Amino acid sequence: MELAKSFDPAEIEQFWRNEWEKRGYYAATTDASKPSFSIQLPPPNVTGTLHMGHAFNQTIMDGLVRYHRMRGYNTAWIPGTDHAGIATQIVVERQLDAQKVSRHDLGREKFIEKVWEWKEKSGSAITGQMRRLGSSADWDREYFTMDADLSGTVTEVFVRLFEQGLIYRGKRLVNWDPMLGTAVSDLEVVSEEEDGSMWYIHYPLVDGSGHLTVATTRPETMLGDSAVAVDPTDERYAHLVGKMLTLPLCGRQIPIIADEYVDKEFGTGCVKITPAHDFNDYAVGQRHHLDKLSILTLDAKINDQAPSQYQGMDRFVARKQIVADLDALGLLESVKPHKLMVPRGDRTGVVIEPMLTDQWFVAMSKPAPEGTHFPGKSIAEVALEKVASGEIKMVPENWTTTYNQWLNNIQDWCVSRQLWWGHQIPAWYDEDGKIYVARTEAEAQTQAGDKTIRRDDDVLDTWFSSALLPFSTLGWPAETPDYKMFLPSSVLVTGFDIIFFWVARMVMMTTHFTGKVPFGTVYVHGLVRDGSGQKMSKSKGNTLDPIDLIDGIDVETLVAKRTTGLMNPKQADSIAKATRKEFADGIPAFGTDALRFTFASLATLGRxxxxxxxxxxxxxxxxxxxxxxxxxxxxxxxxxxxxxxxxxxxxxxxxxxxxxxxxxxxxxxxxxxxxxxxxxxxxxxxxxxxxxxxxxxxxxxxxxxxxxxxxxxxxxxxxxxxxxxxxxxxxxxxxxxxxxxxxxxxxxxxxxxxxxxxxxxxxxxGDSIMRQSYPEARPDKIDEKAEAWMTELKSLTDACRNLRGEMQLSPALRIPLIIAGDTAYRPALQSFAPYLQGLAKLSEVQVLEDFPESPAPISIVGNAKLMLKVEIDVAAERERLTKEITRLDAEITKAQAKLNNESFVARAPAQVVAQEQERVANFSTTLIKLREQFSKLKD
Missing domain, CATH: 1.10.730.10 (Isoleucyl-tRNA Synthetase; Domain 1)
Structure with missing residues (x-):
């Protein structure tokens, strides 16, 4: 096949991308006589297009897949996309907002149709990008997390967990996004330090003997206080524990309690306890059996449990009014600036509210019943054991600690979301509120008898269905050939940011339902950031699209991509200026191979x-x-x-x-x-x-x-x-x-x-390199004698080139070289001669016993001396030799100082000491020869 004069990546990539897939080379094989290698793709969300993190992750996975395919493994790389409940619903709702339409205007059924339309568009874009990156996934096995088969598995798992007593509905404190109107996971909450205030408020003692001063960053939640807590060891307040306080603005009486949660050095050492609006307070409330009084509606307004004058106010409007009222009553001691961590929804930017709501939970620490794979053990306990035993290996190993810490402190998992897009929870309620969990509505109706039932409106957390992927994508609960061959998969390649939310949950669910681990190895890689280590984000204006690096992009198109959708004009202008400065000529087309090679070179074990x-x-x-x-x-x-x-x-x-x-x-x-x-x-x-x-x-x-x-x-x-x-x-x-x-x-x-x-x-x-065997080393082909010969040739060649450079000789000028050595060494030098002539651009190479009298510069390499036969500037050569002699003197002095240091000789490895001794000997030999040459130069 004739090879083009220049490398055109675009043409080559398009041809072979189509050719490989058309020939079916990506398809998994199931030859029982061969070892198997399988890998699950962390499914991208159908919320747009791939980003640099996806491209990096997929480069690593495809490298592993192609390597094992060439080694003859049954290789299955199973691709798919995730429905991403919250994220996708937000995308579609924003599109509707632009049309002045809400999801409630459409109704649930019509809205879901709109989301499916978006999924088809986004999902196609993502798989197209994966193909552009050369991802050799088995596209015939491609899934979407809401496909019928996978949805059936989700229902089956939910029902079985309920039947086993490991899933329940209860009122618990959760992260609540008031704008979305749903519970969100910890992963969807971003806490960053912000400027705030600390309010110091007097809480009067009921007996009129004084007051306690409480320091708080959230005065509006005081309307739901159930107690004030102090440190049990704090002598200032020990005599007050058990007494009652009057809750300002409400008139309710609340107790003073002692709890180790309180830090007596923080604020005044007195902490208001609001169990329904703070996770730590909730735990304190559980220990002390306090009331959980919720004073907020689901859209973060003051509800009817609070004094009437605040009811209906937005939480932050109420804050200002409450502070003003406290001040008017003389109960506000002071307000001080305070830095605090504020939790915000990563999708909406709205301050997250801990909210007491009815949700579905998976029990993490409850022992599994008889009839399961690990009876008497909780699913979290089993997940810890599988890593501790080495059945699952973490790479790098230090991530095992992170994994263990989370599972050892795990709370029950809130799996319900108040959304429309997602797997609707398979639970129905009758008019009395009794729950019926079933695989179908008909089955639920049978359980309910003649009672009217309605289905739970909530959907499941996206991570619930994602946790099942190691077996749901292989046909479980049926034991298909794929299930038998590719579970557990060989390796999971993922970022460290989802060890808790995905990796651990896959281990828990897979072991519980199959008795197997989901994968043998978890390779945890770092997160892709920009060149200066900053997180890539739209708000920072430093994002890069991997396809733009493959195809190239002009600067104005790049500016438009980075600024479109930004609401702040000043921010957009700043990003535009920075982008034009950094990419004045745009980004050239690097091609897929160059981008993949770059990602591979950056794949260290760092964060x-x-x-x-x-x-x-x-x-x-x-x-x-x-x-x-x-x-x-x-x-x-x-x-x-x-x-x-x-x-x-x-x-x-x-x-x-x-x-x-x-x-x-x-x-x-x-x-x-x-x-x-x-x-x-x-x-x-x-x-x-x-x-x-x-x-x-x-x-x-x-x-x-x-x-x-x-x-x-x-x-x-x-x-x-x-x-x-x-x-x-x-x-x-x-x-x-x-x-x-x-x-x-x-x-x-x-x-x-x-x-x-x-x-x-x-x-x-037609044949392909990807169907050939991967090279394996043959140690018998390692030839140390040939390696030594080549090392010497390189040194001699470099010495000739250095001489030419020092003498400022034109590369086109071919001149003779004389190379001298003793009788025993001359045959070896003779073998180098034809190579030196070509490599150093010489007219000839003469191998002699010694040099003729000449002021020409000499280079010494081991036992060989090299001299170019050319008229020289004597003064310049004396200067060159003087510099080299001075340098060698300094090297000898430095090495000798180490060898004269008794502590160094005693503590350093013998190999290091011998290396220093060899350096001194080599430097000394070279120095003698250089001084001889210097003495031959006549002024």
Whole structure:
């Protein structure tokens, strides 16, 4: 296949993206004789398009999938999208708002139709983007979390948990978003420090003996106070515990209680306890059996449980009025500025209100009944055991601590949401409020008899259905072939931000319902941030669309994308100016491979991934370098005998071939690279994998071996030329397979041209690199003698190049080199001569016992001395030698000081001491030779 002169990623990507999928190469196989590798995609929300975090995550997953597919595993990458209840409902409601229509105007059924329309649009965009990224998922297995089969599993799980006594309905305190009118999870609450106030309020003692001063940041909730608490060890208030206070503005009497929750150093040491409006107060209330008086409506207005003058007021309007009334009564001591953490809904920005409401909960700590997989143990307890036993492994291991801390302090899980979009809870109520949980309405009606029933309006938390994905996507409760082969999956690749909300819950639900763990390994990666470590967000104006990096984008289009939808004109203007300054020329088209290579290189084990756009440029250059290197190899091998017989690069009569030290060196280095990459995949160190590929291809194969190969093909014997061509092809073909999981498109395009020349017989129906075996190292091919020879050649070449540079010789000027060494060393130097001539651009290389008298500069490499035969500036050479002699003197002094330090010699490893001794010896030998050369220079 003829290779184009230049690398055009767009054309290649489009062709192979369609070709791979059309040929069915992504489809999972279920050959029982093979090992299996399966992976679940963390399903993106159908709320728009993929972001940089998705692209990073999917690059890592696809790298693992392609690697294991090439290793012959039954490989299943199961893709899907999540209905994302709250997030998706908000998107659609905002669209309706623009049309001056509310969901209540439409009604539930019509509104749900609108959401499905949006899902089809967004879901298609997401899967299209995944395909653009080269994700080789099994698209025939694609799911949506509200598909009929998955919805059936959700219902089955809910009903079984209810029947087992592990799901219940109760009135509990939850995070409440007053704008959305629903409970929200901790994940959907963002707490940030804000400027606020601390109000100091007098609470009079009922007996008239004085008052307590309470410090609070929320004076409006005092209308629901049930007590004032002090530290049991606080001597200031010990005599008052048990006495009664008059609650200001309400007239109710409340007790003074002692509880260890109180920090006596904070504020006045007296804390108002409002069990219905604060999570900590709720716990205190439980311990002391206090009333839970809710004084807010679900839209955060004062309700009829409060004094009439405040009823109907918004909570923050009521705050101002309450403070004013307290001040008028002389009960407000002072107001002081105070920094506090304010919880806001991440979707609405509204202050979250702890609200006492009726919700459905999954019991986290209650023992499972008989008949389940782990009777007598809670689902949280089992989840802890599975990680503790090593059945599930966390990478990096330190995330195990985070996982354990959350599960050891877990509360019952609120799974109900007051939304319309989602899995409607399979519960019905009769006119007396009795609950019937059933798989169908008909089943519920049978339970209720002749009573009229209505279905619960609430839907389930999105994380509930997501927690079931490891088995719901494989056909459970039926034990399908997929279920048997791909559960547990091999690895879960996810960010650390959802260890609590998704990872732990998948472990709990999967073990409880299947008896199996959901996955063997959890690879936890960091979160993608901008180049300076800032979180990427619309409000910061620093977001990047991965597709824009692939295709390129002009600066004004980028400005429009970053500012559209921002309500604050000043903010939009600031972001526009910053964007124009940073991307004056827009963003060039890097192509998918360069973007994937960049993500892989950034995949360290840290918490943050700072995305540096300049890396994309470097990896685009790498793809170009690989392309040009392949063109060179093809031009020098096509139509020539390359020493291959049969169908693979491994079959040929090597007796016909004369492999040089350089040939053996590059093959040896290839084995070391293959070992490093294999370890990288085992350790989930994609940064090490990408580094190994880059260094080998750029630094060794392209910068050194290709140059050496030119010399061998020009000057070598027929047998050596044949061996060189074979090595060029064999190594290149192997490199393409090695790099394919990271950069699939360019490697496929190049392999199509290279593979036939290695004796590979292409399938007429079409073949692909992704169907080839992944390279494995052969330690017997590691040749330390050849490596030492090449190391010496590199040092000699670098010395020649440095001499040329110091003498400011034009690269086009070819001059002679004299290289001197003792009798025993001269044959080795003679073997380097033809290579040095080509690599250092010399007219000839003479190997002598010693130099003729000359003031020309000399470079010393080990036992060899090198001199370029050229007229020189004596004064300049004396200056150069003086600098080098001074440098070596300093190095010797520094190393000798370490060796003279008894403490260093005693404590340092023997290897380090020996290394310092060797440095002193080498520096001293070189110094003697340089001084000899200096003495020959005449003024």
């Amino acid at each position: 943050n991934i700072n995305f540096d756009l300049s890396r994309c440029d470097g990896y685009r250059n790498f793809c170009n370098k690989l392309w040009n290197a392949t063109r060179f190899v093809l031009m020098n091998t096509e139509g020539k005998d390359c020493g291959f017989e049969g169908h693979t690069a491994g079959e040929c009569n090597k007796e016909k071939l004369n492999f040089s030290y350089a040939d053996r060196w590059i093959v040896s280095q290839l084995q070391r690279t293959e070992m490093e990459i294999a370890k990288g995949f085992t350790d989930y160190r994609f940064d090490n994998i990408s580094s190994a590929i880059y260094k080998f291809v750029w630094d060794e194969y392209c910068d050194w071996y290709l140059e050496v190969a030119k010399i061998q093909m020009q000057n070598g014997s027929a047998a050596q030329q044949q061996a060189t061509r074979r090595t060029l092809l064999r190594v290149l073909e192997t490199v393409l397979r090695l790099a394919h999981p990271i950069i699939p498109f360019v490697t496929e395009a190049l392999w199509q041209s290279v593979a036939p020349l290695t004796g590979y017989v292409m399938d007429p129906a």
